[in-house]
Amino acid sequence: MLWLFALIAGVLFGLYYGLAALGLNLIFGVMRMVNLAHGDVIMLGGFAAVLLFDHFGVNPLITVLLVIPPSLLVGYLTYYLLGRRVQRSRDPEMMSLVMFFGVSQVIEAVAVIAFGNNEASITSAVFGTRPFSIAGQGVPGAWLVSAGVGLVALVLLFLYLYRTSLGRATRAIMSSPDEARAVGVNPDRISALTFGIGVGLAAIAGILSLFMIGGTTPSEGVDLTVTAFAVIVLGGLGSPMGTFLGGIVFGLALMFTQTYAPVWSGFAPFAILLVIMLLRPTGLLGRTVRSV
Amino acid sequence: MPDQVDKCLEVRGLGAGYGSLQVLWDFDLEIGAEESVVVLGPNGAGKSTLLKALLGLLPARTGSISFFGRRIEGLRTSQRVRAGIAYMSEVGIFPELSVEENLLMGGYGLPRARLRRRIEELCQLFPEVARTRRGPAWKLSGGQRKMVGVAKALVADPRLLVLDEPSAGLSPVYVSNVVEALARTRREAGPALLVVEQNMKFLAVAQRVYVIEGGRLRFQGTVPELEADDSLRRAYFGLQGA
Amino acid sequence: MLIPRTRTVGLAALSALLTVGLAACGAASTTASSGAPKDIVIGTLYSGSGSFANSSLPEFQGLKFWISQENAGGGVYVKAFNKKIPIKLVALNDQSSTTTATTEYEQLVTQDNINIFVPDFGSVLTLPAVTIAQEHHMLLFDQTATGSPLFTPGNQYIVLCDLPLSAIWPDPLAHFILAQHISRVAILYGANDFDATQAATVKSVLAQGGVTPVYYQAVPTATTSYGTLLHDIAATNPQAVLELGYASNDIPFLQAVQQGGYHFGMVATAFPGQEFTLIENAVGKAGLSYTYTYGVPPYIKFNNVSEGLGTNAFIAKFGHGNIANVSFENVAGYNTGLIIQAALGHATKFTQLGMRAALFALSGHFTTLDGAFKLNSEGGQVGELLPLAQLFPTATGNEIKIVYPSASADHAPVYPAP
Numbered sequence: 001m002l003w004l005f006a007l008i009a010g011v012l013f014g015l016y017y018g019l020a021a022l023g024l025n026l027i028f029g030v031m032r033m034v035n036l037a038h039g040d041v042i043m044l045g046g047f048a049a050v051l052l053f054d055h056f057g058v059n060p061l062i063t064v065l066l067v068i069p070p071s072l073l074v075g076y077l078t079y080y081l082l083g084r085r086v087q088r089s090r091d092p093e094m095m096s097l098v099m100f101f102g103v104s105q106v107i108e109a110v111a112v113i114a115f116g117n118n119e120a121s122i123t124s125a126v127f128g129t130r131p132f133s134i135a136g137q138g139v140p141g142a143w144l145v146s147a148g149v150g151l152v153a154l155v156l157l158f159l160y161l162y163r164t165s166l167g168r169a170t171r172a173i174m175s176s177p178d179e180a181r182a183v184g185v186n187p188d189r190i191s192a193l194t195f196g197i198g199v200g201l202a203a204i205a206g207i208l209s210l211f212m213i214g215g216t217t218p219s220e221g222v223d224l225t226v227t228a229f230a231v232i233v234l235g236g237l238g239s240p241m242g243t244f245l246g247g248i249v250f251g252l253a254l255m256f257t258q259t260y261a262p263v264w265s266g267f268a269p270f271a272i273l274l275v276i277m278l279l280r281p282t283g284l285l286g287r288t289v290r291s292v
Numbered sequence: 293m294p295d296q297v298d299k300c301l302e303v304r305g306l307g308a309g310y311g312s313l314q315v316l317w318d319f320d321l322e323i324g325a326e327e328s329v330v331v332l333g334p335n336g337a338g339k340s341t342l343l344k345a346l347l348g349l350l351p352a353r354t355g356s357i358s359f360f361g362r363r364i365e366g367l368r369t370s371q372r373v374r375a376g377i378a379y380m381s382e383v384g385i386f387p388e389l390s391v392e393e394n395l396l397m398g399g400y401g402l403p404r405a406r407l408r409r410r411i412e413e414l415c416q417l418f419p420e421v422a423r424t425r426r427g428p429a430w431k432l433s434g435g436q437r438k439m440v441g442v443a444k445a446l447v448a449d450p451r452l453l454v455l456d457e458p459s460a461g462l463s464p465v466y467v468s469n470v471v472e473a474l475a476r477t478r479r480e481a482g483p484a485l486l487v488v489e490q491n492m493k494f495l496a497v498a499q500r501v502y503v504i505e506g507g508r509l510r511f512q513g514t515v516p517e518l519e520a521d522d523s524l525r526r527a528y529f530g531l532q533g534a
Numbered sequence: 535m536l537i538p539r540t541r542t543v544g545l546a547a548l549s550a551l552l553t554v555g556l557a558a559c560g561a562a563s564t565t566a567s568s569g570a571p572k573d574i575v576i577g578t579l580y581s582g583s584g585s586f587a588n589s590s591l592p593e594f595q596g597l598k599f600w601i602s603q604e605n606a607g608g609g610v611y612v613k614a615f616n617k618k619i620p621i622k623l624v625a626l627n628d629q630s631s632t633t634t635a636t637t638e639y640e641q642l643v644t645q646d647n648i649n650i651f652v653p654d655f656g657s658v659l660t661l662p663a664v665t666i667a668q669e670h671h672m673l674l675f676d677q678t679a680t681g682s683p684l685f686t687p688g689n690q691y692i693v694l695c696d697l698p699l700s701a702i703w704p705d706p707l708a709h710f711i712l713a714q715h716i717s718r719v720a721i722l723y724g725a726n727d728f729d730a731t732q733a734a735t736v737k738s739v740l741a742q743g744g745v746t747p748v749y750y751q752a753v754p755t756a757t758t759s760y761g762t763l764l765h766d767i768a769a770t771n772p773q774a775v776l777e778l779g780y781a782s783n784d785i786p787f788l789q790a791v792q793q794g795g796y797h798f799g800m801v802a803t804a805f806p807g808q809e810f811t812l813i814e815n816a817v818g819k820a821g822l823s824y825t826y827t828y829g830v831p832p833y834i835k836f837n838n839v840s841e842g843l844g845t846n847a848f849i850a851k852f853g854h855g856n857i858a859n860v861s862f863e864n865v866a867g868y869n870t871g872l873i874i875q876a877a878l879g880h881a882t883k884f885t886q887l888g889m890r891a892a893l894f895a896l897s898g899h900f901t902t903l904d905g906a907f908k909l910n911s912e913g914g915q916v917g918e919l920l921p922l923a924q925l926f927p928t929a930t931g932n933e934i935k936i937v938y939p940s941a942s943a944d945h946a947p948v949y950p951a952p
């Protein structure tokens with residue numbers, strides 16, 4: 001039953017990839033900025049978990065909660081210090097690439113100084129070494145924990161976006177920033193909050209990446225940003241639900257190729273991305289192409 | 293100064309534009325409390341720009357804007373909205389939100405109970421909106437969109453309702469519907485009304501008319517005065533034969 | 535040993551452009567009137583940052599240690615002039631970027647008047663130096679780039695100093711499998727020259743013993759999730775599972791073995807021997823216990839040497855007596871110096887091909903703390919073999935012990951793993 005395991009693994013990894021990409025899409029949707037430092041934030045989340053575990057024995061699941069307040073704060077301040085300036089420039093999309101590329105480089109360089117150039121991780125044993133049985137397949141506990149955290153984050157985000165006034169205002173800005181301002185929404189406040197949430201989601205994904213992709217290292221940020229970007233394009237820019245769908249498609253593509261043609265497994269998810277882009281340029285759940 | 297307070301809006305010497313392009317020049321406009329005014333002008337005349345400057349979506353480069361005697365040209369959009377100006381843009385709605393959520397956004401920042409009450413009231417006033425209330429806004433027809441847009445703008449119970457080309461993209465039947473709906477709000481002792489338009493139909497709700505051309509004020513007066521002006525009549529009524 | 539990771543490609547070049555940092559440690563020297571140069575100029579690159587830094591910097595340290603040792607004694611002995619000449623080092627920082635490295639290699643050979651050309655760590659950063667060395671007729675003292683494609687019959691200007699060609703790395707590993715009568719072998723390897731040549735070697739040695747792998751698959755070098763692959767491997771019911779990758783593959787692989795609760799009689803990965811502390815910190819003690827890896831210096835010891843310090847002396851001097859302070863890369867960098875020293879000390883003519891001839895004459899008769907130095911006709915290293923090591927749990931962590939071949943073993947293998 002190789003296919004059944006690939007299916008289960010694909011969905012579980014998909015939830016992880018969805019979580020890892022969610023913040024990038026949220027920030028893009030609200031601010032039209034591509035946060036090229038997204039992967040570096042994921043990396044920092046991973047190191048936070050490693051350091052807290054190594055020095056204080058903090059369980060990574062506790063770290064998931066611990067990183068939320070500082071992430072919100074850092075994201076909030078980053079928006080007011082950098083993001084707002086970028087948005088007010090002539091060409092915010094391009095400026096955001098340049099600015100956050102720089103931020104990404106700085107984070108990586110500082111991380112090298114702080115943590116060294118090495119791969120770091122937490123032993124998988126913290127989530128047990130006895131796999132759980134799902135549909136007769138032995139699935140590592142760490143995967144279930146990661147996917148579970150991803151699902152909880154997704155549900156909370158959706159409750160926020162669809163059930164609260166701030167969340168509705170966030171979606172209103174994603175729909176049309178001018179229209180949102182015209183009904184009295186303060187876009188700076190919503191943007192700063194969204195930036196904080198995006199940073200927090202990335203940091204949480206970073207903690208889980210220790211168990212899903214084995215570890216973290218200061219130089220991995222760029223690759224993670226690329227993967228996250230592929231996932232959000234796949235699912236549709238500006239569509240949080242699409243991001244999870246994109247993550248699952250990405251995860252399934254990876255796990256099925258690992259099972260049936262391992263040597264192509266690095267390439268297949270991106271091949272699927274290309275095919276979907278050709279068939280449906282807006283991504284799986286993307287709306288009509290915007291002309292902003 | 294009762295005279296001042298009677299005036300809903302007083303715009304003096306307003307200028308605005310985009311980057312190095314100035315679009316609106318030295319524009320004057322007055323609206324009395326509960327008065328309704330139409331600004332007519334051809335495509336590209338600067339009508340939308342005028343409204344954006346009024347709302348603060350574009351900064352005013354010159355001039356002043358007074359709203360019930362209070363200078364507002366330095367305020368943020370959200371503050372102007374809270375002061376009582378509601379605006380329907382050319383798009384008018386959030387297509388990605390449901391109709392209900394559009395109405396909720398129209399009253400963004402209002403206390404929850406009051407917001408609910410206002411939405412119920414407006415659904416009474418606009419049965420067409422009530423019918424589509426649960427659905428997504430992107431599914432609405434052009435006419436329904438404008439209705440929802442007007443209703444959304446009215447949720448906050450504004451003192452001035454500003455509409456950007458409510459007739460754009462509508463069939464003549466729908467234009468009449470929108471005009472009728474606007475007339476309905478007028479009967480309820482509604483807000484002062486500022487409509488920018490290319491379409492003569494809206495003169496039906498107008499007490500006074502302004503004409504804007506090339507970003508400058510070309511004419512101001514009553515509808516009969518406009519009809520009496522030969523060149524303007526040819527420009528604005530001549531084409532409207534049918 | 536070469537690419538620790540090849541994941542970061544696209545932006546690395548741009549990053550290098552944005553922050554080109556040059557660290558020239560001394561200017562070029564000029565030749566003295568007697569014909570003997572005032573000093574011997576060694577030109578090299580190192581990665582001060584980026585994905586190769588964690589291997590490149592310790593290797594660079596080892597080389598600098600050798601230079602300081604020689605200069606403290608008045609310089610390196612140069613036979614062609616029958617005297618000691620001080621060493622000058624020109625070292626540039628390539629920041630792990632091949633683009634930057636290419637430019638800087640050109641600069642070394644065209645502008646810095648170097649006498650000895652030493653590339654940066656690993657295949658990725660060594661590759662651009664190979665053609666440049668050949669074009670400019672400079673002998674390349676290749677430190678740790680071991681992929682067979684680097685060595686071609688037409689090219690006289692390369693010698694591999696510190697590791698055997700990767701094709702022969704797994705020779706003892708494969709023979710161990712046959713010796714244990716293991717018949718069900720799964721091999722998962724990275725789709726790159728370094729790992730593919732190893733996999734091919736294992737496969738062909740096993741074939742000689744009549745064993746065909748039950749699983750034999752390549753995965754992209756960037757692979758970091760191994761759970762599904764392991765599940766599929768386990769489905770083939772193997773006794774031995776070999777994962778041939780880089781350290782950045784070994785860590786997630788060993789994590790996945792633990793996560794999935796898999797228990798195989800034998801698990802072998804390539805890098806725990808070379809990056810022991812790093813990998814043990816990442817995967818935990820239990821994740822490494824009883825696994826196998828390539829044994830490398832300083833865990834294999836050579837105290838009876840014909841040039842330089844022996845293993846124990848090196849640990850004493852460089853590592854202040856503690857083996858934990860000495861990495862394989864430190865040994866490799868120092869050993870590069872010893873090979874240079876041998877070339878200068880035996881060449882009768884102070885020319886690039888003169889040094890090459892001297893090294894070929896020494897080949898097979900020469901031992902350092904890195905093992906027996908032996909070249910094939912293309913300059914590839916075929917001595918310095920890597921025995922098979924196994925990791926045994928102790929109270930504090932794991933210990934690396936050589937278990938095969940028996941002649942050099944300091945511990946009996948434990949198979950199957952408990």
Ligand SMILES: Nc1ncnc2c1ncn2[C@@H]1O[C@H](COP(=O)(O)OP(=O)(O)O)[C@@H](O)[C@H]1O
Binds near residue numbers: 313
């Ligand atoms: N965002 C913008 N950037 C630059 N120029 C604009 C922008 N919006 C409108 N304009 C220009 O300003 C002028 C007036 O536009 P607008 O106010 O939209 O006219 P109207 O609403 O009367 O059709 C036009 O020439 C138009 O090209």
Ligand SMILES: [Mg+2]
Binds near residue numbers: 339340341382456457
């Ligand atoms: Mg307009």
